[in-house]
Amino acid sequence: MDIVVSGLSKSFGTNLVLDGFNAVFPEREITCLMGPSGCGKTTLLNILMGFIKPDSGSIQGVPALKSAVFQEDRLCETFNAVSNVKLVLNSKSDSGIIVEHLNQIGLKGSLDKPVNELSGGMRRRVAIVRAILAKSDILFLDEPFKGLDDDTKKDVMNYLLDNLKGRTVVMVTHNMDEVKSLNAGLIQMEGKSK
Amino acid sequence: MNDNNAKKIRMEKTAAVVFALIVWQAGAMLLDNSMLLVSPLTVIKRLFTLFFESDFLSSVSFSFIRIVSGFLLALAAGSLFAIIAGRVHIVEVMLWPFMTAIKTVPVASFIILCLIWLSSSNLSIFIGFIMVLPIVYTNMLQGIKSTDVKLLEMANLFNVSWYKRLKYIYLPQLKPYIISAGSVSIGLAWKAGTAAEVIGIPEGSIGEKLYEAKVYFSSADLLAWTLVIIFASIAFEKLFLNFLKKFFRRLERS
Numbered sequence: 001m002d003i004v005v006s007g008l009s010k011s012f013g014t015n016l017v018l019d020g021f022n023a024v025f026p027e028r029e030i031t032c033l034m035g036p037s038g039c040g041k042t043t044l045l046n047i048l049m050g051f052i053k054p055d056s057g058s059i060q061g062v063p064a065l066k067s068a069v070f071q072e073d074r075l076c077e078t079f080n081a082v083s084n085v086k087l088v089l090n091s092k093s094d095s096g097i098i099v100e101h102l103n104q105i106g107l108k109g110s111l112d113k114p115v116n117e118l119s120g121g122m123r124r125r126v127a128i129v130r131a132i133l134a135k136s137d138i139l140f141l142d143e144p145f146k147g148l149d150d151d152t153k154k155d156v157m158n159y160l161l162d163n164l165k166g167r168t169v170v171m172v173t174h175n176m177d178e179v180k181s182l183n184a185g186l187i188q189m190e191g192k193s194k
Numbered sequence: 195m196n197d198n199n200a201k202k203i204r205m206e207k208t209a210a211v212v213f214a215l216i217v218w219q220a221g222a223m224l225l226d227n228s229m230l231l232v233s234p235l236t237v238i239k240r241l242f243t244l245f246f247e248s249d250f251l252s253s254v255s256f257s258f259i260r261i262v263s264g265f266l267l268a269l270a271a272g273s274l275f276a277i278i279a280g281r282v283h284i285v286e287v288m289l290w291p292f293m294t295a296i297k298t299v300p301v302a303s304f305i306i307l308c309l310i311w312l313s314s315s316n317l318s319i320f321i322g323f324i325m326v327l328p329i330v331y332t333n334m335l336q337g338i339k340s341t342d343v344k345l346l347e348m349a350n351l352f353n354v355s356w357y358k359r360l361k362y363i364y365l366p367q368l369k370p371y372i373i374s375a376g377s378v379s380i381g382l383a384w385k386a387g388t389a390a391e392v393i394g395i396p397e398g399s400i401g402e403k404l405y406e407a408k409v410y411f412s413s414a415d416l417l418a419w420t421l422v423i424i425f426a427s428i429a430f431e432k433l434f435l436n437f438l439k440k441f442f443r444r445l446e447r448s
Contacts, residue, residue, distance in 0.1 A: 051347055066351050074348040076362045078446045087362050088352040114446065134352050 001061040002026050003048070003138075003168070008057035010043055017043045020057070023187050027061075030169040032179045035189030041172045042071055044189075045140050048170060063137030063168070071142040071172075073127040077116040081107055081126045084115055088134040101129045105159050106152060120147040128156060132163045139164070141171040145178060157181050232413040240418040249398065257318065257400040258426055261387035264322025265380060271323070272330025272375075279331075280338035293328040301325060305390045314394030318401070321390035322383040329379040337371030338364070361445060369442050376434050384427040 003025040010018040017040040025031045033041045046052045048062055067088075075084050085098045102111055105125045115123055124147050131139055144160070145153050161182065173179060179186050215234050222233035244250050279286035296304075301321065308320055345363050348354075354362075391401020392408075400419055407415035 049351055051351075065353075068348075068351055070344070070348065072344060074344050076345065076366065078366050079362060083362070083446075083448075087349075087354060087358055 001063075003059065003061040003170075005044075005048075006058050006060075008044070008047065008059065009055045010040070010047065010052070011055060018047075018054070018057075021189075025168065025170055026185065027168050028166050030164060030167075030171060030182050030184035032171045032173050032182070032184045032186050033189055034173060034176070034179070034186060039189045041189055042142055045142055045170065045172060049140055065136045066138055066140065067131045067134040067136035068140040069124075069127050069131045069142060069144045071146075073115075073123045075115045075123060075126060075130075078114050080114055081111050081118070081122075081129075084126055085130045085133055088130055090135075093133075098129070098133065101133060102126070105129055106155055121149065121152055124148060125152070125156060128160070132160075136167075138168045138170070141169060143172055143174070145173075145175070229411050229413060232417060236414050237417040237421065240414040241421055244418050244422065252398055253400050253403055254422060254426060256396075256398045257387065257391060257423075258430070260316070260318040260399075261322045261383050262430060264319040264387060265326050265383040267319070268323045268326035268379070268383075269330050269376075272327050273334050275327075276331050276334030276338055279335055286335065289331070293331055296324055296328045301386045301389055302393070305393045308390075309394055313396075314391075315396040315399075317390045317394040317396065318387035318399070322387040325386040326379040326383050329382070330375045333371045333375035333378075334368065337368040341367050361448075365445060366442070369438075373435060373438055376438065377431060380431040380434060381427055384423055384430075388423055 005021060005023045005025075008018050008021040009016070017038075021040070021044065033044065035041055043052070045068075047054050048059065049066060049068060050062075076087060079087075081102050082095060082098050085102070086093065086095070089098070099111060102108075102125075105128065107122060107125055107129075110118055110122055115126055118126070124144070128144055131141070145156060148156060157178070164182070169184075171178075171182070171184065178184075218231075218234050222228075222231045222236075225231050228236065275285075275289060279289055304324055305317065305321055308317055312320055341364060346359075349359050349363060388401055388404065391399045392404050393401075395402050395405050400423060403419045404416060407413075407419060
């Protein structure tokens with residue numbers, strides 16, 4: 001089922017961020033949101049994730065099982081990468097699969113360290129694996145490549161291409177190359193998005 | 195902190211203790227009256243003879259079990275109240291007058307009041323409990339309130355179970371608050387629990403020994419038993435904090 005957003009408005013105090021925003025996010029496709037800072041991309045994502053309520057408008061078709069890479073990594077700092085992924089999986093899940101995914105994304109050798117000892121780029125990749133492995137019907141990715149160098153970005157892009165096939169994804173990005181690489185649909189947002 | 199710094203601090207503290215003992219010894223020699231001020235050497239001698247008295251271990255274990263029980267009960271109850279108050283605001287409001295009253299009412303008033311309701315042998319459990327409860331409650335509530343909202347949002351989005359939230363989010367964030375509550379309140383539990391025993395005079399307790407020392411004007415006994423209380427309190431504090439450190443290390447590695 002496609003996600004249909006109609007007439008969505010949201011303001012924080014006197015700052016109107018979304019003004020009657022309309023969009024359709026097709027099922028099992030990747031849709032990217034682009035636009036200048038402050039145009040309401042993250043606010044829209046937060047509304048879709050259910051963290052904040054819109055002032056008006058309607059949203060239909062958002063699945064119950066959600067997964068996300070947040071703008072901040074939101075990891076449990078004193079736990080290692082495997083534990084951070086385990087957190088969102090059911091208790092019977094196989095640690096081997098988690099390790100396989102973390103190795104695939106270039107974290108081999110850093111799996112035993114608490115995530116607060118990892119670099120920003122490594123932490124970002126832990127957050128990405130967590131979002132990919134969590135059982136979900138929709139993924140929200142808020143600037144997933146933030147803080148990654150070019151080589152790592154290439155590896156992560158390949159990893160995402162392998163793991164996002166046939167999944168409904170809403171991704172915030174500032175980079176047109178990312179949209180093209182992911183063969184994603186694009187929704188361009190302006191200030192006070194309509 | 196590097197090893198040299200730690201060594202320096204240890205040396206400074208040892209020197210300060212030696213200096214305090216010298217001042218104490220000099221004061222005792224100047225006064226030359228063991229009832230007014232007994233010398234540290236006499237106290238240490240008395241302490242060694244105490245170890246070999248038949249009822250030493252039973253007195254220490256009598257008080258230890260009761261005071262530690264009071265502390266552990268307060269730790270459990272304070273944590274439980276804080277969890278409920280952290281989730282239900284009205285509970286926090288309703289608990290506020292009780293916690294404030296406990297914090298401000300003098301411990302002697304509680305002891306005398308409780309002597310009417312409780313047997314003197316169990317008084318130190320209740321007094322230890324009542325003195326520690328608001329400290330644990332306040333610390334834990336503060337910890338719960340300062341839990342990272344963004345992590346809780348993440349847990350909600352991923353439908354993380356209550357057990358995993360406790361293990362991965364709440365306990366690690368509460369760690370400094372639990373440690374702080376423990377280190378502040380263990381000493382207080384011993385002070386209040388012993389005071390309750392001195393007033394209630396339960397048979398076979400350290401409090402009874404302190405009371406007898408007062409009756410017989412035996413400063414050496416009084417200070418030797420005081421040292422026993424200090425050692426017991428420090429030993430339990432170290433044991434408890436080590437247990438917490440190991441518990442959290444295990445939790446983070448699991």
